[in-house]
Amino acid sequence: MKEKDICDIIIENVIKEWHISMSNAKDEKWEQPLYSKKKIEKAGKILANRDSSQEEINQALLILNNWRSSHAYPLKIITDKLIRDNSHAIVVQRLKRLDSIIGKLERFPQMSLYKMQDLGGCRVILNSINQVYKSVSNYKSSHVLHELKKENDYIQNPKTSGYRSYHMVYQFKSKSNDIYNKNMLIEIQFRTQLQHLWATALETMGIYTKTNLKSSIGDKDVLRFFVLVSSLFALKEGTPVCPNTSDNSDEIILELKDIDKKLNIISTLSAIAVATNHISKIPKEKKGYHLLLLNFEEKEVKIASFPLKQIEAATNAYNKIEEENLPNINAVLVSASTFDSLKEAYPNYFADMKQFVNMMRKILKDT
Template identity: 35%
Template sequence: MTWTMPEYRKARVDRAGHVLISKDATEETREEALTVLNNWRSSHGYPLNTFQARLRQVSKKVDDNALVVQRLKRVPSIRKKLIREQTKTMSLSQMQDIAGCRSVLADVKKVYELTEIYRKSRGLKHKKVGEKDYIKDPKKDGYRGIHLIYKYKSDKIKTYDGLQIEIQIRSKMQNSWATAIEIVDLFTKQAIKSNEGEEEWQEFFKLVSSAFAKIEKQSEVEGTPKVNAELYAAIKEKVDSLKIFSKMIKWSEALKVIEPQLKELSFFLLELDVSDENKPKLSIRGYPEEVESLATEHYLEAEKLQSGSPDKDVVLVGAKSIEELKKAYLNYFANSKEFLAHLKDYLERKGEV
């Protein structure tokens, strides 16, 4: 198959990034910038596929039921990150998570087992340029997981050398929490994931993250109650006031999913429309591996159509099957069952872990 190759120098890519966050950019220059961005993003496809294949292989050795998927970062997410980081040295060409793959494993023990394999990989030609352990040191918003950043390097084809790929490794419990935040963001039109959501929702997820950390016997989130009874009481109060269970169950039951009928698909374009809260709709387009470039073209077209709409979301992801897709990207299917099951169990035990 033919993979997209980078057509622009990094300086041109960085200029495109500046245009995308500029308030003074014309429609024409913004269109040009999107074209440059899409090529830059799409050119990560080949390295990403290489990393995803190895991550899948190694993950299955650690956990037979590991879920491994890949994704290219959405334009709105890229813009938000550039705006957020513009006072620092962040540039579009240096963004480390334009392309990423994720492994979701049964528990924390397996998360560290897989991480250790990567840490000890001496024969790996790709250069590791970053590692963040958000399990030992959770983010202030409660996010937990391990992130590894690599620069791609090939002995044969130099075209993609230097492109950065992010690997995320999470336990199922950590992934259920991250998924729940994205579901709430989508259906309430917030940005809790970017620390821009309503204070009560943000506090709820911080508290629950600490509860889940206690269950996993890991570091809790800074600024949350240390005493079990106090943490339980705070979570119970938020669950009741925000009507967590009724809302999340309602979203899941209301969602209509339109799936592709073809088999042997490798890429999926997910388009979620929640403009009518009572009739949310998820449309899925599937693509075989050999038409990856067509998938990325359609991705950009869909993003342009949905630009600026808080009611719509689109993402292009890679998975081995529609079944794997449903398990790994629970947020797009409004599937909060696992999160709610963990939360219900915690509440029934009144915070005793």
């Protein structure tokens, strides 16, 4: 496939360039912020404006990619501590996708790229609600220099979209590396396995239908289906249901059955899980960065893995592939300690929806 060839060439060239640049260096290189707050904010406005010239967009993308890539070091420091403190959990990190950044800037015209809080994000996936709140409490009470800027409990107060998780946003602070003591914001998400299943199923459906369901954009019945599922899961976990849904599981299930009968959502997710049934390359590196390239048309997930010392190459490859704006490729740069945890944390990129599908089929069948 043409897109796959382009990605291969980009990755090969980036790795060659990295080896040349590092031939005389011993330490890993981290991207550093090169632009002022004013220039970063201006770049965000240009990218949000559909009337911007191509020349303006190209320059703005350079600034955005540098600013996003500069979050990799603060993200790693915060994620490493979360891994040490949560040995029983799955902890992963990612840099926000370019299309997600631009989409957010377009939806919220007053938003500043410089102040965007989730360019770097890490996720802690736990087994229970109690574990979520314990992990949140432990991190907040630990001796970190980072400044807590914002927190939202979307478990006790679910979003109208059905999204449930606990969010904290920290401004990175370091005594040893002052270059990152700017407005480097890192978002931490704490969620249960059940909340995670819901979120990844929603994203899978959004990728497949080419609609931004995560932002409540798309077919109203599909959106309603996922809100109802979220409320059903909330009842299982003993937490508040989503706005505008019943708190009676039987009523929720009846409405779910009506929507699924009309749209066959469960069957669609099942078909995706069956269709995307192979991975082109199993990563050899247990620890490092993994560039996931999902092609729904070819029903394939391609993985390019980079050791920890190649973070600069990994972010450069990610930036260049996104700049190509390939129509059938959905890319994300993530990090996880093992391949199994990577697959479990990002099932949407492997279309591994079996657990969600089986759970929903049992729920709808047993009533």
